[in-house]
């Protein structure tokens with residue numbers, strides 16, 4: 001039995017681990033991060049399993065409806081009776097996180113094992129499992145939800161998440177950017193750049209944030225401490241309104257979730273990361289706009305990874321950064337103040353001050369608190385202690401940039417060859433190098449790039465450069481990474497505009513579409529991006545950014561045989577590009593053509609059977625056939641190709657779902673209409689209909 005009166009699942013391995021570590025206890029007692037009177041409670045809590053928490057995704061009506069459903073059914077049942085586990089220990093009911101706005105994040109005081117095991121918790125277990133898979137909730141540690149709140153992200157902001165994978169905080173930021181976008185409100189105009197040093201983790205990040213369907217998202221793969229500096233043609237820095245530095249750390253505040261840390265903890269774990277953490281935060285400070293916010297966070301309790309980094313950053317920035325007092329933000333969040341003084345230890349013991357020889361022990365001056373440090377308002381930092389709110393531990397510091405600061409160039413970045421610099425600065429492919437002017441080559445030899453400004457449109461906005469797509473790395477500076485190329489072939493874009501009835505005044509696809517296909521007149525996938533994202537990419541004339549994913553995949557090439565095209569084009573326009581299901585939430589408000597409103601029965605039938613034939617066929621008697629003559633006629637009146645099916649208004653009203661929420665991509669074929677939605681997504685739609693219909697019946 002542990003401190004919480006819980007027995008772990010014999011198979012979860014949790015209780016096989018010895019949760020003591022003398023060095024850990026000595027170290028943190030000496031650091032005074034916890035008042036003496038709370039020490040034992042703190043240790044007990046660190047040894048107990050972490051309760052499961054989740055937050056409801058999205059915002060506005062969708063999220064509050066979901067919460068009301070949850071409170072109205074599942075949680076109400078649990079609140080009615082006293083819950084006990086097998087050993088008759090009382091299990092408190094789920095409760096909303098006190099500090100999280102609008103009761104949209106919840107904490108269940110059960111372990112995962114209990115959730116799986118106890119029959120009374122079956123409903124909650126199923127709900128969490130399904131809702132997480134379908135993307136309506138995110139299981140996320142309570143403390144990990146905190147940093148994005150302090151960023152104060154707005155839809156028009158440029159935001160940089162420097163160490164972003166697996167992306168739970170990026171996802172929160174994107175939700176905040178998109179707010180209640182429903183086609184009546186404006187699309188976010190800002191950008192979110194999410195970066196990670198690990199390419200595989202960049203791909204994970206792209207996958208985890210896919211549900212946000214965001215045209216503002218750019219995923220890059222760089223060392224955050226050397227993040228590229230992008231400047232506009234007049235030398236103006238492309239800086240960010242908000243930057244999150246959720247840096248790599250020892251993670252010793254996550255012992256409740258990862259108890260193996262008890263066995264491997266040493267003071268050296270934190271010491272070894274201090275310099276990298278400081279370098280990442282310092283790069284963040286350089287890239288921050290004056291007036292913008294930088295949030296530094298770790299899931300470590302260690303002052304060397306926390307206050308020491310904050311103090312060194314403040315000193316290094318020489319008055320350009322101010323550490324903010326955020327005590328009036330998230331007022332219900334219990335927090336401990338940061339320390340002004342701490343101790344430096346390593347495996348040899350305690351080092352009272354930095355005298356120089358400590359360097360031999362891999363300690364550095366910035367780890368120590370000196371007289372200057374003690375004058376800094378470090379109590380403004382937030383340390384979240386596990387026993388205060390039954391969470392994991394965390395550390396957060398919020399800065400504001402108050403004046404410009406010097407920017408050091410990226411000294412460690414991979415050196416470009418002269419030829420490469422010339423090629424990149426001119427945006428020409430390797431074969432054309434022969435035509436480079438003497439002047440440009442001289443500049444490149446001096447280590448400078450020729451400042452070829454990005455192309456500008458009649459409104460003075462920067463357009464994306466046409467990079468050579470046949471260069472040594474498939475047109476990209478980066479081996480294995482396809483270049484980001486503009487799709488502005490009028491044939492492609494005009495066909496999309498006209499076939500789907502999209503107005504260029506509503507959404508400027510001709511400027512804001514990109515592809516990774518070398519032949520931009522026949523792109524495989526077309527991604528939409530926001531104006532700001534285009535400006536950022538356009539200013540990157542030297543292709544310094546290693547972009548692993550960019551914008552929202554809105555259209556995909558659908559090969560249509562030429563003879564079919566010929567026949568069809570006599571009866572109307574055809575488009576080689578189908579709308580993707582991911583693109584529908586964003587594009588639907590702008591689409592005026594090829595929308596079909598079937599009866600609810602036909603709509604459900606196509607979701608369940610994936611295809612609806614126009615006519616009954618004796619050769620395929622099992623095929624479902626469209627039942628409504630009006631829907632059939634509307635479909636037959638379309639040329640072959642993609643269309644969007646949306647239930648009729650009265651049916652949507654009956655289940656309280658919006659048009660954009662149940663708009664599905666289909667293909668109008670010769671003899672049938674077919675779903676273009678994956679099986680997993682189809683289940684999501686069927687569930688949405690079922691859940692909403694059940695709730696409606698419940699409440700009526």
Ligand SMILES: C[S@@+](CC[C@H](N)C(=O)[O-])C[C@H]1O[C@@H](n2cnc3c(N)ncnc32)[C@H](O)[C@@H]1O
Pocket residue numbers: 144162163164165166167168169170195196197198201222223224225246247248249276
């Ligand atoms: C604490 S995790 C970030 C968690 C993430 N912010 C989230 O909320 O899902 C730290 C991340 O930093 C990445 N990382 C480590 N060193 C880095 C560096 N030098 N530059 C950029 N990212 C780095 C790791 O790959 C890891 O994904």
